[in-house]
Amino acid sequence: MTVTQIIFWILLADSLIAGYVTWFGNRVYWNNMAFFKRFMPLTKGWTAWYLILVLFIGDIVYFN
Numbered sequence: 001m002t003v004t005q006i007i008f009w010i011l012l013a014d015s016l017i018a019g020y021v022t023w024f025g026n027r028v029y030w031n032n033m034a035f036f037k038r039f040m041p042l043t044k045g046w047t048a049w050y051l052i053l054v055l056f057i058g059d060i061v062y063f064n
Contacts, residue, residue, distance in 0.1 A: 008061050015051045022047045
């Protein structure tokens, strides 16, 4: 496994976790973390694009 493949798997895990928090996350948790909410706006659209871009990077890493 190369370094680029390891980076891809880390990014994929991060994008899946971000998507889970965005779609199914507990609202009480985000209400208590208002300080971070200003800097990390987790919206469904942005996390979907993040996942798409990570999958695109994975396509480049594994098939080129």
